[in-house]
Amino acid sequence: MLKNIKTYFPIFEKYPDLAYLDSAATTQRPKSVNEAINQFNSFENANIHRGVYDLSNSATKKFEQAREKVARYIGSSNPKTIAFTSGTTHSINIIAYSFLKSTLNKGDNIVITLLDHHANFIPWQMIAQEKGAELRVVPINKKGDLDITSLGKMLDEKTKILSLNHISNSLGTVNDIHEIIDLGHKKNIPVMIDAAQSVAYYDLDILTFNYDFLAFSGHKMFAPFGTGVLYVAEKWIKSITPYNYGGGIIKNVSAEETTFSDYPFNIEAGTPNISGVMGLSSAIDFINTFDKAEMRQHISDVTHYCIEQLSTINDVKIIGTPEKRSGIVSFVVKDIHPHDVASFLNQDNIAVRAGMHCTQPLLMYLETPATVRVSFSIYNDRQEVDRLKASLVALIKFWT
Amino acid sequence: MDVTKEEIQALYKAHILPENKHPYHFEAKEGTSVSFDAYNPMCGDKFHLYLNVVNDVFDTVHFDGIGCAISKASTSMLLKKIEGMSKIDAKAICEKFINNLTNDHQVDEFNDELNTLIALKHFDGRIDCIKLAWEALLNYLLVKDLEG
Numbered sequence: 001m002l003k004n005i006k007t008y009f010p011i012f013e014k015y016p017d018l019a020y021l022d023s024a025a026t027t028q029r030p031k032s033v034n035e036a037i038n039q040f041n042s043f044e045n046a047n048i049h050r051g052v053y054d055l056s057n058s059a060t061k062k063f064e065q066a067r068e069k070v071a072r073y074i075g076s077s078n079p080k081t082i083a084f085t086s087g088t089t090h091s092i093n094i095i096a097y098s099f100l101k102s103t104l105n106k107g108d109n110i111v112i113t114l115l116d117h118h119a120n121f122i123p124w125q126m127i128a129q130e131k132g133a134e135l136r137v138v139p140i141n142k143k144g145d146l147d148i149t150s151l152g153k154m155l156d157e158k159t160k161i162l163s164l165n166h167i168s169n170s171l172g173t174v175n176d177i178h179e180i181i182d183l184g185h186k187k188n189i190p191v192m193i194d195a196a197q198s199v200a201y202y203d204l205d206i207l208t209f210n211y212d213f214l215a216f217s218g219h220k221m222f223a224p225f226g227t228g229v230l231y232v233a234e235k236w237i238k239s240i241t242p243y244n245y246g247g248g249i250i251k252n253v254s255a256e257e258t259t260f261s262d263y264p265f266n267i268e269a270g271t272p273n274i275s276g277v278m279g280l281s282s283a284i285d286f287i288n289t290f291d292k293a294e295m296r297q298h299i300s301d302v303t304h305y306c307i308e309q310l311s312t313i314n315d316v317k318i319i320g321t322p323e324k325r326s327g328i329v330s331f332v333v334k335d336i337h338p339h340d341v342a343s344f345l346n347q348d349n350i351a352v353r354a355g356m357h358c359t360q361p362l363l364m365y366l367e368t369p370a371t372v373r374v375s376f377s378i379y380n381d382r383q384e385v386d387r388l389k390a391s392l393v394a395l396i397k398f399w400t
Numbered sequence: 401m402d403v404t405k406e407e408i409q410a411l412y413k414a415h416i417l418p419e420n421k422h423p424y425h426f427e428a429k430e431g432t433s434v435s436f437d438a439y440n441p442m443c444g445d446k447f448h449l450y451l452n453v454v455n456d457v458f459d460t461v462h463f464d465g466i467g468c469a470i471s472k473a474s475t476s477m478l479l480k481k482i483e484g485m486s487k488i489d490a491k492a493i494c495e496k497f498i499n500n501l502t503n504d505h506q507v508d509e510f511n512d513e514l515n516t517l518i519a520l521k522h523f524d525g526r527i528d529c530i531k532l533a534w535e536a537l538l539n540y541l542l543v544k545d546l547e548g
Contacts, residue, residue, distance in 0.1 A: 338468075343523060347408060355442065356443070363444070369445075370443060
């Protein structure tokens with residue numbers, strides 16, 4: 001099924017020589033997703049919820065069907081556990097500000113990890129500082145795996161939430177969220193999972209993992225930018241309050257007071273990204289045509305081949321050797337700054353990312369100012385790794 | 401990309417790599433009359449500039465820190481350029497250089513190494529690396545210096 005996978009993605013028609021190794025930043029968009037967006041914009045466009053004419057009713061129906069599809073995608077039987085947001089960052093901020101902040105007190109603590117993206121770091125830091133709470137950051141070991149013993153010790157009766165990513169966007173570490181969620185729940189602590197890097201390729205079935213909150217972005221799962229999802233477990237739905245105000249989230253408005261709809265509608269003020277949600281719905285259809293285990297196997301094969309090949313270059317040092325790795329590999333090249341590496345790879349039509357990857361605390365701990373990051377998806381192959389290696393070898397020769 | 405790989409390599413070979421390898425006055429110098437960071441939080445490049453000003457002239461100039469070859473070479477070239485220069489003249493050269501970087505076409509001539517930096521503005525996404533220290537110095541001269 002993955003054999004002619006590139007033909008699904010128009011970008012590779014325009015740039016057949018492009019080795020796109022930056023899917024952790026955003027995945028490429030399949031033709032079917034672009035067509036779904038175009039179909040809505042061209043022939044089905046109307047605002048949702050408040051119209052009584054056919055086009056609006058149809059748009060509303062498709063929008064709510066997309067909510068049901070997202071719910072099914074993560075194994076939730078209740079579509080009202082799903083809110084559409086602009087992305088992972090937005091979803092996490094909603095939980096920080098609309099769920100936790102009002103009940104967070106001085107002396108409480110929030111537990112996150114050193115592997116977390118700034119999106120799952122700064123919102124918690126801000127409300128902790130504002131409320132006089134403590135932000136506890138779970139350390140990692142030398143390999144880049146979370147120190148689970150420390151994590152267990154950090155959780156106590158004053159911990160109000162544990163929030164962590166499923167996969168590190170910098171090192172590629174796949175966290176054992178099953179075990180970690182259990183650790184949190186044993187102490188009655190709600191657990192939020194940032195699934196930005198895993199949602200496209202991993203089964204995140206709620207019945208298996210039992211997370212309390214789940215956040216992910218559309219654009220890292222073949223859907224358009226500006227789409228995201230927040231899942232809230234039924235037991236917490238009543239605790240989610242509006243964070244911004246406007247049309248579409250109210251039950252009743254008078255000059256004296258306003259009463260609000262229940263979650264998820266109370267956090268979807270204003271007109272949502274309706275065509276984007278159509279694209280997200282189509283992206284789920286696209287993913288569902290594949291076997292996730294086969295997707296992971298393919299990405300794992302390319303990733304391990306990449307590690308094997310990079311390891312043969314003396315001046316290349318791979319950052320992090322986690323026990324379980326996704327399709328993300330960070331590395332540095334001796335005496336060549338990651339930005340210079342990325343720029344020269346670009347000259348050979350190899351797209352990689354260089355920098356801190358929104359994980360400054362992690363890179364500070366690793367005493368690495370920046371890394372080159374390659375990240376693979378289903379459309380990458382071993383030949384692209386060979387090109388990466390050849391380009392790096394040529395660059396090192398040129399540099400010295 | 402607006403320039404070929406060969407052209408980029410030639411520009412690197414001529415000025416960037418030598419300057420990156422042997423940057424001018426690349427050392428921390430505590431106790432200077434002026435010091436500030438040139439920092440790009442988007443990529444992590446961070447240089448600290450140590451400038452000693454005597455009678456409104458940049459008397460001795462040093463820097464240290466971490467950054468890519470372009471930002472390091474550019475900072476080094478900036479310091480060479482302003483050493484011995486008055487603050488007024490340094491402000492003028494920074495403004496002129498940044499103006500030539502950000503305009504579509506180069507309108508002023510500089511020395512060979514600064515011309516190389518301007519030529520590299522066409523190297524995808526690297527203009528911020530070139531500008532880093534120049535903007536930091538200009539910011540100091542326009543804002544911090546006036547604040548006293």
